[in-house]
Amino acid sequence: MSTAPVPARAATPIRPWHRHLRRAVGVERNPLSRPLDRARSRALLAAVLGVALSVLLGTGTALADLRLAQHHSTATLSRLHHVEAVLLGPVRGVSAPHSFAPPSYQAQAAWTYPSGQPHTATVSLPGRATAGSTTPVWVDDAGTLAVPPPTGADTTADAICIGLFTLGCLSVLVATGLGLRLRTLDRRADRSWQRSWERLEPLWTGRAARKPGTTDPRNR
Structure with a gap:
C-alpha cells in the first residue's frame, strides 16, 4: 500500500x-x-x-x-464672575461686509457688581432679544466687562x-x-x-x- x-x-x-x-x-x-x-x-x-x-x-x-x-x-476663572445684565436699548445686528457668517447682535446693557456698583457697556448677544430682558456676561473683580474664558472644547x-x-x-x-x-x-x-x-x-x-x-x- x-x-x-x-x-x-x-x-x-x-x-x-x-x-x-x-x-x-x-x-x-x-x-x-x-x-x-x-x-x-x-x-x-x-x-x-x-x-x-x-x-x-x-x-x-x-x-x-x-x-x-x-x-x-482655571486661573482666569478665579478672577471672573458670571452676572446677569439687563438690556437697556434695542438690539442691533452687526455683520462684516461681504461675509457669509451669520450676523451677531449687540445691545447696551447694565449690571451691578460688586454690590452697589452699577456698570454699563455694549455687550454681544447670541441672538435677538428685547429691551428689559437679561443676558449673562463675564466681568472681572472690579465689575468691568471681560472676555469670556475659553471652553474645554476650545482648549x-x-x-x-x-x-x-x-x-x-x-x-x-x-x-x-x-x-x-x-x-x-x-x-x-x-x-x-x-x-x-x-x-x-x-x-x-x-x-x-x-x-x-x-x-x-x-x-x-
Whole structure:
C-alpha cells in the first residue's frame, strides 16, 4: 500500500519591511546584498523611527499645551464672575461686509457688581432679544466687562491643532531628509554602475580582444 508523498511546506515569504529591518541591522543572509542596499534600508529604518518620534513629540506637545491652557483657564476663572445684565436699548445686528457668517447682535446693557456698583457697556448677544430682558456676561473683580474664558472644547481643539502642526513639521523634515539620503545613494549607485560598465563592457562586447596589441583577459 503506497502513501501519497507529503508536499513540502512552502517557505513563509519575508515581508518587505521585515527584509529592510534585517538588512538594516546586518543579519540578512543574502550574498547579493550590497553596502548600498544596506545603507538604503538603514535610511528607511531611520525614517520610520523619525516618524514615530514625531508622533511622540506631537502628542507630548499637545498634552503640554492642553495642561497649560487648563491651568490658565482655571486661573482666569478665579478672577471672573458670571452676572446677569439687563438690556437697556434695542438690539442691533452687526455683520462684516461681504461675509457669509451669520450676523451677531449687540445691545447696551447694565449690571451691578460688586454690590452697589452699577456698570454699563455694549455687550454681544447670541441672538435677538428685547429691551428689559437679561443676558449673562463675564466681568472681572472690579465689575468691568471681560472676555469670556475659553471652553474645554476650545482648549482641546487648540491643543490638537498644535500637536498636529508639530507632527506635520517634523514629518516634513523626516521626509526631506529621507529623500535627500535616497537621492545621494542613487547617485552613488549610478556612479558605481558606470564604473563597472566601463570595466566590463569591452570584455562583454569583445572590443578588448579586437584592439591591436591587447589580449582578451578571458583567454589568459
